[in-house]
Amino acid sequence: MKKIVLASQSPRRAEILKKAGYCFVSFPVFISEIPNENLSLDEQIIDIAKRKALACLDQCPDKNPGHIILASDTMVCLDNRAIGKPENEQDAFNTLKKISGKMHEVKTAIILLDQSNGHIISHIETSQVYFKNLDDKDIWDYIKTGEPMDKAGSYAIQGLGGKFVEKFVGDFNNVVGLPLTALEKLFVEKNWSFEKSPLSQIKAQLASGQNLLAVSKLQPLEKIRDLVNQGQKSFGENYIQEALEKIEALKDLNLEWHLIGPIQKNKVKYLKNNFAYLHAIDSVELAELVSKKASEIGYVQNIFIQVNLANEATKAGFDELSVQNSWSQLTALTNVKVVGLMTMPPLQNEAQENEIYFKKLKNLASQLNVKELSMGTSHDYQIALKEGATWIRIGTVLFGERQKVQ
Numbered sequence: 001m002k003k004i005v006l007a008s009q010s011p012r013r014a015e016i017l018k019k020a021g022y023c024f025v026s027f028p029v030f031i032s033e034i035p036n037e038n039l040s041l042d043e044q045i046i047d048i049a050k051r052k053a054l055a056c057l058d059q060c061p062d063k064n065p066g067h068i069i070l071a072s073d074t075m076v077c078l079d080n081r082a083i084g085k086p087e088n089e090q091d092a093f094n095t096l097k098k099i100s101g102k103m104h105e106v107k108t109a110i111i112l113l114d115q116s117n118g119h120i121i122s123h124i125e126t127s128q129v130y131f132k133n134l135d136d137k138d139i140w141d142y143i144k145t146g147e148p149m150d151k152a153g154s155y156a157i158q159g160l161g162g163k164f165v166e167k168f169v170g171d172f173n174n175v176v177g178l179p180l181t182a183l184e185k186l187f188v189e190k191n192w193s194f195e196k197s198p199l200s201q202i203k204a205q206l207a208s209g210q211n212l213l214a215v216s217k218l219q220p221l222e223k224i225r226d227l228v229n230q231g232q233k234s235f236g237e238n239y240i241q242e243a244l245e246k247i248e249a250l251k252d253l254n255l256e257w258h259l260i261g262p263i264q265k266n267k268v269k270y271l272k273n274n275f276a277y278l279h280a281i282d283s284v285e286l287a288e289l290v291s292k293k294a295s296e297i298g299y300v301q302n303i304f305i306q307v308n309l310a311n312e313a314t315k316a317g318f319d320e321l322s323v324q325n326s327w328s329q330l331t332a333l334t335n336v337k338v339v340g341l342m343t344m345p346p347l348q349n350e351a352q353e354n355e356i357y358f359k360k361l362k363n364l365a366s367q368l369n370v371k372e373l374s375m376g377t378s379h380d381y382q383i384a385l386k387e388g389a390t391w392i393r394i395g396t397v398l399f400g401e402r403q404k405v406q
């Protein structure tokens with residue numbers, strides 16, 4: 001397993017690598033980015049990236065032979081001249097004015113420096129971007145947002161600057177600052193495999209129709225934000241109070257929240273329309289109450305019916321027979337929609353022992369004609385996926401150990 005050392009201070013490059021699931025260390029270097037005019041345009045950009053890689057090799061204290069230094073440089077090119085980052089607002093204005101109404105090229109050089117032998121690979125990726133006609137006011141309004149100031153070509157296609165772009169040809173990530181497709185092709189050619197995050201390792205195991213719910217109960221907000229930066233959108237919480245606080249604190253992120261813990265009847269009034277799904281509906285009375293409260297404020301609540309397949313006395317849920325007997329009552333409720341079944345096999349079981357429960361849940365769901373199966377946690381999700389889970393609920397493997405309940 002190799003690990004990337006990212007020789008860049010660009011948050012965009014870090015974000016692209018993160019979303020693609022790579023674990024990496026950042027080691028920004030500061031070098032003069034003045035192009036060497038004696039070289040061809042492509043060579044100038046490669047040269048800057050190479051100088052960053054070598055500076056990183058020189059300065060990074062960690063000389064791990066498993067490390068691959070990744071350095072890159074992005075230039076916007078018009079009429080075969082490179083345009084770098086703006087020096088000030090007037091410079092940004094001049095650049096945007098120049099590329100307005102025209103096609104320009106975005107070139108990113110990548111350098112991979114293998115720390116085990118000092119070998120260097122280089123690649124340059126070129127994309128074409130077509131800009132709309134901008135008037136001076138559009139340009140100044142944009143400059144006042146501050147976005148152009150640290151960007152090659154004085155705009156960010158993934159940000160507010162996207163509205164200036166008529167169309168582009170090539171890898172979108174290249175225009176943002178890192179040509180991911182080309183990069184991964186180089187990795188394959190070199191037969192290098194890299195350390196990946198738990199999130200991307202789990203996602204790689206999902207078939208179509210299978211979803212990952214990140215169980216964030218008793219986990220701090222910054223760890224949730226970190227997973228969001230890696231591309232995760234659906235989060236599960238157990239306790240209503242804690243869930244509502246997190247939903248409020250993270251409302252700018254547009255996340256989908258699921259409530260997976262048991263719900264006390266006196267707490268139903270707090271649910272409102274905060275949760276896309278409730279996973280642990282364990283009685284007809286609770287379903288009725290949820291439906292009643294949902295009808296009062298006018299929405300339909302998606303629910304899973306929790307089935308206690310091992311008939312554990314300590315665990316909530318319908319047993320197999322009672323879920324069948326109650327089904328017509330549950331599905332007749334106007335303001336809940338029963339989407340599927342959920343189960344939580346005995347905690348002490350070995351993962352493989354849970355296979356029979358997952359099979360049972362699937363059979364039961366198919367008899368009752370519902371599609372969704374919420375089953376599998378950190379310890380047995382691989383078996384649950386094999387048995388057709390549509391939602392696996394994963395906490396510890398994604399986040400690490402939980403804080404203790406006070």
Ligand SMILES: *Cc1c(COP(=O)(O)O)cnc(C)c1O
Nearest residue numbers: 215260377378379393394395396
């Ligand atoms: C806590 C919890 C999970 C996640 O458990 P991990 O072992 O951390 O993956 C899943 N489902 C329910 C109902 C939970 O309460």
